[in-house]
Amino acid sequence: MGKQRHTQYSEKTLRTCLLHHIPLRPAPGALSPVAGTNLTIPAPEPGERAGAGQGNDSAQRAPFRDQLGSLACKGRGSLFLFLGIQGLTFRGHGEYRGLGSPSTNEGNFLELIKLLAKNDTLLEQHLLRSDRNATYLSPDIQNDLIQSLAAELLSKIVAEIKVAKYFALIVDSTIDISRTDQFSLSLRYVTVNGDAVERFIQFSKLSGASAEDFFNVLLSAIKNLGLSITMCYGQSYDGASTMSGEISSLQTRIRAIAPNALFMHCCAHDFNLILIDALSSNIQTRLFFGTLERLYTFFSGSLPRLSILKEEQCNLIESFALTLKKLCDTRWASRKSAVEAVLQNLPALVIALQTIVDGEIKTCTPKQLSEAKGILATLDTYEFLVLLIFWSKVLEKAFRLSTYLQKSSIDLVTASHLIQIFENDMKNIRSEFESEFKQIENEATKLARKCGITTDYKQHRIYKRKRFHEEIAEGEEGLFDAREKFIVEPYLVSLDSVINSTSKRFEHFKNVADKFSGLDPKHFDNVDNVNELEFLADMYSDVIDSQTAVVEEFLSFKDMYKEIMSTSSRVKSSVDERLTINSVLKFMIANDMCSIYPNLSRLYHIFLTLPISRGVVERPFSRLKLIKSYLRSTMGEDRLSGLALLSIERQLATEVDYNKDNFNSETVTFYILIFMPSLDSCLVASEPLGGNLHLPPKLP
Numbered sequence: 001m002g003k004q005r006h007t008q009y010s011e012k013t014l015r016t017c018l019l020h021h022i023p024l025r026p027a028p029g030a031l032s033p034v035a036g037t038n039l040t041i042p043a044p045e046p047g048e049r050a051g052a053g054q055g056n057d058s059a060q061r062a063p064f065r066d067q068l069g070s071l072a073c074k075g076r077g078s079l080f081l082f083l084g085i086q087g088l089t090f091r092g093h094g095e096y097r098g099l100g101s102p103s104t105n106e107g108n109f110l111e112l113i114k115l116l117a118k119n120d121t122l123l124e125q126h127l128l129r130s131d132r133n134a135t136y137l138s139p140d141i142q143n144d145l146i147q148s149l150a151a152e153l154l155s156k157i158v159a160e161i162k163v164a165k166y167f168a169l170i171v172d173s174t175i176d177i178s179r180t181d182q183f184s185l186s187l188r189y190v191t192v193n194g195d196a197v198e199r200f201i202q203f204s205k206l207s208g209a210s211a212e213d214f215f216n217v218l219l220s221a222i223k224n225l226g227l228s229i230t231m232c233y234g235q236s237y238d239g240a241s242t243m244s245g246e247i248s249s250l251q252t253r254i255r256a257i258a259p260n261a262l263f264m265h266c267c268a269h270d271f272n273l274i275l276i277d278a279l280s281s282n283i284q285t286r287l288f289f290g291t292l293e294r295l296y297t298f299f300s301g302s303l304p305r306l307s308i309l310k311e312e313q314c315n316l317i318e319s320f321a322l323t324l325k326k327l328c329d330t331r332w333a334s335r336k337s338a339v340e341a342v343l344q345n346l347p348a349l350v351i352a353l354q355t356i357v358d359g360e361i362k363t364c365t366p367k368q369l370s371e372a373k374g375i376l377a378t379l380d381t382y383e384f385l386v387l388l389i390f391w392s393k394v395l396e397k398a399f400r401l402s403t404y405l406q407k408s409s410i411d412l413v414t415a416s417h418l419i420q421i422f423e424n425d426m427k428n429i430r431s432e433f434e435s436e437f438k439q440i441e442n443e444a445t446k447l448a449r450k451c452g453i454t455t456d457y458k459q460h461r462i463y464k465r466k467r468f469h470e471e472i473a474e475g476e477e478g479l480f481d482a483r484e485k486f487i488v489e490p491y492l493v494s495l496d497s498v499i500n501s502t503s504k505r506f507e508h509f510k511n512v513a514d515k516f517s518g519l520d521p522k523h524f525d526n527v528d529n530v531n532e533l534e535f536l537a538d539m540y541s542d543v544i545d546s547q548t549a550v551v552e553e554f555l556s557f558k559d560m561y562k563e564i565m566s567t568s569s570r571v572k573s574s575v576d577e578r579l580t581i582n583s584v585l586k587f588m589i590a591n592d593m594c595s596i597y598p599n600l601s602r603l604y605h606i607f608l609t610l611p612i613s614r615g616v617v618e619r620p621f622s623r624l625k626l627i628k629s630y631l632r633s634t635m636g637e638d639r640l641s642g643l644a645l646l647s648i649e650r651q652l653a654t655e656v657d658y659n660k661d662n663f664n665s666e667t668v669t670f671y672i673l674i675f676m677p678s679l680d681s682c683l684v685a686s687e688p689l690g691g692n693l694h695l696p697p698k699l700p
Helices: 011-019 057-067 079-086 107-117 121-129 139-164 211-224 250-257 267-279 283-300 303-316 334-357 366-379 382-405 412-431 433-451 482-505 507-519 529-539 547-570 581-590 598-609 615-627 637-648 650-655 666-672
Strands: 031-033 040-042 167-175 181-190 196-205 232-237 262-265
Touching (some): 079 107, 079 637, 079 650, 139 181, 167 615, 181 211, 250 262, 262 267, 262 507, 267 283, 267 412, 283 366, 382 412, 382 433, 382 482, 412 507, 412 581, 529 598, 637 650
Parallel strands (some): 167 232
Antiparallel strands (some): 031 040
């Protein structure tokens, strides 16, 4: 019919037709040019079958599919996948018609497209010749492709969960930059190799902050994943009454429909509350950490004051100088970092404050001078140095435990064991407080001499109660010695607070861990193992055949394990002699023992599924701030959740095979229509593109 009958489909038209499965059929004899190329699409004559006689279509389509791989998200090198897993922005601040526009910032996506076009003839021709409504680079296309990648990644996670059967819920929420309450869902499950993993699933908008709102959003998310909430065997939240209350909280609502969903309070959060209790247990400790906060505020609030401190740091500290840190109740390592920074920089801080008090900075106001003198007076006391050394030791032990509790690989029994070790360490310090305190004083004395600070305790005024005439003063001896009073009030009171809070807050956690301790190879010979296994069999009666069956399997496995250990001690063997409780299931899977011990393997499976902390939902909040930033505060929920999934689960995202045949995303197929506007037409290349590459005769 000639060029007068050429048909140019717009991006909107093609997108609508594809998503609603409407075939684009040109009239007989019409020719449709492919956007940006010199290709034409002849419509099939009546009675002629499109692509007839083309032979093996797969082999002919393969080269072209590879050619479009970088654009169609069909490989690990995809720029969509790259931007997604790196958490980078796609769009710029002024995209007019896209490529070649006068905007100085067209965004990472369009700039990378132009960069790829320099080495891709097909892409370059498309960019140069396409009409404005047929560039196929719009935000709608970007959103569709992001959702396709995220959906494929999520389907891989869901497939692993369905194989595992059992999973645990880890839920939390936070307020984003647009003042939207974001619901964060993560799931913990055991892979086919016996490894416990925690995967981020999605962000969702919360309409309210009640337990019912959380419950409805959670059930909707689980249903959309194609999972059954009855297979939930664990749940972990923070200590808010909405989440973990005993009457109408989220955990009670979940237990109502999933009775085996054992609730575990986040251990890391509980441990952080222990430290908060200790820090507020006495006035001296509160004043101490208040001084650390004032130091950070005083020096970070003025560049001249900070310059004086940095100059003294260069003169006194040979290695890298730590910067002063701000205290934060929700950042669990902030107290340790703050104490370490002041401990290292104390000589420099004293000299810098003295320099400021002496009037070296002419612009300092009287209020600032008074504040500097007040801070210096506190730092010049021996009590401050003793507390600095004491809390550096306690927070060092606490930091190690807190870090372990936030690992996704840690199990219930190991966590309970580490908590008990920390509690015993605190009790030993308390029982041997005289020798421990003397050691702290020795270190404080060395630091005092280095800073020119006196090593005497400050004698405070002794307050006496007014008595009536001839009243006998009984029981008012008090502590008149400054050192003894300091040992009793801030030192022993802080230790007692840590010990008591640890014992109280982790009481339920330890009781649960004790029920599973019989599964630990270290305790195989305990006399209470049979009773504990019978309790677990009764607790999980829906998946355990009977108490007798699990006890028999346990005794058989114990004998077999002992035999293997005795053999490995005599000859060289690949068996790890120190098999831990979280590696027993891997051992059984590797040796194909799950079919021999089905009930016992299920108990180990459920044990590894139980969550220890909710750190896996805290980390996405940091990624949320990077993705939905001040410049991208209007981002939609679908785009946000898709980008967050690709960025947070970046390792798994790079392992997904986007080239597999069953990855038939409608959006990806549509994106290939950049060069092939008809779904039912044959493609004929009038001349080769990109060297010897010819377009295939049929749409992939």
